[in-house]
Amino acid sequence: MSSYLEKQQRAFKSNVTSAATKVSTKRPNLTAQPESAPSPAPSNASATSKLQKDGKRKRETPNIVYSQPASTGHGNETLTQITYVIDDFLKKKDQPKTIHEIMSWLSQSNVEEAKKRLIVKILKLHDRVKWIPDPNLKVQTWDSGTFLYLPLIDVRSKNELISHLQTRADARGVLVKDLKDGWPNCEDAIDELEAEHRILVTRTKKDNHARMVWSNDPSLVHKVDQEFKNMWAGIQLPSVDDLVRQLQEAGQKPASEDPSKRVKGPLKPKEKKKKAPRKGGKVTNAHMAHLLKDYDKSKK
Incomplete structure (x- = not known):
């Protein structure tokens, strides 16, 4: 028994010795490090997810809010200003206004005279504006007189x-x-x-x-006596159904009867028209009658 154990011990030592000779004794230089270590390469899954995110970002459109511009005045175009003057100034004020009051309301008192003359000309020609000359002037100027809103019906009392x-x-x-x-x-x-x-x-x-x-x-307009009203209120008229029934019993057609509600009888099926038998034409070749005769006895 001891000899067997000794053999096993010697075999184990020999295996350890042979395995030790194959192991490298060089140690790596742990102190020497590269100046900039390369970053690890991204995996395929991370690269794919990044591309998908970039693609989504490219397809996404920014949320642009389209809103009406802030109301900063009464417009810059002459026709737009005329509309504001008629609807929001002359109509609501319902009083005659001079051209200077109109331009002050438009916040354009300091504009050139040519534009003021143009507004005056359009207002005088407008069918919803009435120009009232200045009674104190014998000769009217371009900026004299007042402007009054002219409604569809000139009634105010x-x-x-x-x-x-x-x-x-x-x-x-x-x-x-x-x-x-x-x-x-x-x-x-x-x-x-x-x-x-x-x-x-x-x-x-x-x-x-x-x-x-x-x-x-x-x-x-005449006043109706209360006695007559009471008499009329006391009359009880028959219902519409009773009136219709009584008229029908009398053989008359009520005017209140709805034609669409009339009871119609059952529809008769349409009879198919039978085709008439085809008549033969006039026989002209009588000498061939014996050849054209039908000897089939099954036909009636």
Whole structure:
């Protein structure tokens, strides 16, 4: 037993000795380091993700907000300024204004005279502006007189409205929205005139606002006695269905009957037309009758 152990011990030592001779005894120089160590090469996965991110960034568009420019004035073009002057100045003020007041409102009092003359010329030719000459001057200058907004209907009081309706040549009504162009708070006056029976008014179903007005004669309005009203209220009329049934029983056609609701009988199927038998033509070759005769007995 001891001899076997000794053999194993000697074999182990010999293997260790042979393996030690193959190991290199040189140690690496740990103190010597390169001045700039190269960065490790990126892996394929990291390079691919970076390309994808760069690609997405290139495709992304910046969020540009398109908004209206800030209101810094009344425009620089002459026609734009004319629109502002008529709608926002003359119409709202509802008073005659001179050209100097208009240019001051536009913040352009110091512009050249040629532009002022151009604005004056356009305002005098505009169909919604009335130029009032200066009564104190015998000869008008280019900047004299005042400008007044001219509405669609030049009415601003109850008496003017009655006069306008009575002088109309046609029987058409007047739109309330046209009255509001020069008389914004006309609804109260319309309600008062309607209560006095001086005008006729049609109103909207939703808000009960005045829509159109006509002239009315208050002398044609007669008061109905309360006794007659009570008598009329006591009459009970039959329902519409009863009226229709009674008229139909009497053999009359009610005017209130809806043609689309009439009960129609069942539709009859259309009969197919039978084709008529084809008639033979006139036989001209009688000498060949024995050849053209049909001997088939199955045919009737």
